[in-house]
Amino acid sequence: MTTVETAVGQAKTMVLNMGPQHPSTHGVLRIVLELDGETVVKAVPDCGYLHTGIEKSCEDKTYSQAITLTDRMDYLNPLGNNLVYCMAVEKLLDLEVPKRAQYIRVMMVELQRISSHLVWLGTHAIDLGAMSVFLYCFREREEILKIFEMFAGQRMMTSYIRIGGVALQPPAGWRQTIEKFLKYMPSRVDEYESLLTENRIWMGRTKNIGYISAEDAIALSMTGPTIRAAGVAYDNRKLFPYSSYDEFEFDVPTRTDSDCFGRYMIRVAEMRESLKIVRQALDKITDEGAIKTDAPGIVPPQREKMKTEMEALIYHFKIFTEGFSPPAGEAFVTVESPRGELGCFIASDGSPKPLRVHFRSPSYINLQALPKLVEGQLISNVIACIGTIDIVLGEVDR
């Protein structure tokens, strides 16, 4: 405990341990807070409780085996993680993905963005005392997870996006299911907004709280909705289009208020934009066509071919025993995850296992700005600020 002299006498600051087991830290994050009364003097985030060494494990797996590990990093955005990893490997291999597979990827990733924002909105609202929003958000998220189950057979750890395309053909009846979802979802987003946007308590808990300037946000390498709420239109889908994003029409919402409320509005607007993209993707995806690129030795052959062609069987065996070897070199690929710029850096030394796999995780780097957001604020606002950065601890610690 430290003692400081103030105008009225001796004042003591208290050190408070928030977390690692605290419901509003959304996982296991510890924040050491130095408090003067209820005001935060200093905040020091302490992470690593969920460190699983995914980057090290990737070095001991073949390129296609590591996809399942990426699912488990940011568990609210597994498809986005699959995408960035597969795109990095495809770049190393100089592999072209069929258009149809690219559109399917875009559709899945945008659905994932909506579901991730729904979890964020629900838990953020529950942290700030609005219980019912949580129930509504999870109702719609459940529908999205059902779509994923339809496509990949898995609700969360889908591993649906694979090197060279996607794992499976879209299932029977997929178009109707997504049409149905697109029909009711816009009105559901209105519903959340009607519960929160003009709610006096919500505004009181979020407006003018957790401000960060655009210069500070860039200097601290922040990305995603946090930087767009500060007025910087930095979105990888627009700036460095990947997976045919340049063929889609959508806006990048930005605001200038850069507080918790602004970041909330950005994410709600992004949900609507994602719905627009899913709509366009639905029209672009044809009923028939390839979902994987034709690259023998890299993409596993079709089951039917394996029964009739010897080469297909050999390739299948080779891919799943020794893997494939991209040429030596490095590739860095970035995509826009719901939390910001998700990057994957892969270095190959020409062997079937990567020399180094590194993930630039947006949660980790955005969390760095937390002290800047909370210092000088009341302790109750710390919870609003953690929520508004939208961290996933699985991705922070990897």
Add this chain to the structure above:
Amino acid sequence: MTENSNQNANVVGGRLSSVEQLRAWDRNAVAEVVEYRGETTIVVPRELLRATAARCRDDASMQFNLLTDATCLDRHPYEPRFEMVYQLVCISRREKLRLKVRLSGKDPAIDSLVPVWPGANWLEREIFDLFGIHFNDHPDLRRIVLPDDWEGYPLRRDYPVEGYRDIPVMPLGFTKTSI
């Protein structure tokens, strides 16, 4: 695998390419240029890293204002063993650039980039934690994802994937070394 930068590609979009800008500023700053799969990598001498990074950020015709990522890779047993990799982005011109510094395994130390980009703080702490690279002038060089008393640097290539420790409490005859 790699090719040196094409001399005809010096002028891009009516302006000198960033590589040429840097070369014009200080000949020694650009030790090597690697173009691979459309990505530009500039290998910078260790002593000039901070000055080069500051130049990339501040020069009006480059404006690489966002340090998006920093990481390290270990080429053990080859020397120089470590490669520091910095990914820069110029938001206004939509351009990416990678800076790379080679470090010997005998003296793995480099200038910190926190004075240039405060966001480098946690990125460098992570590299210190997992690779054991020392960053000069870093304000808060502590382990970040591993416990403070962890021994060794797990992301080095000579550190086994399973680690050095046995599984703590297992029935007799089922320790990891015996499996």
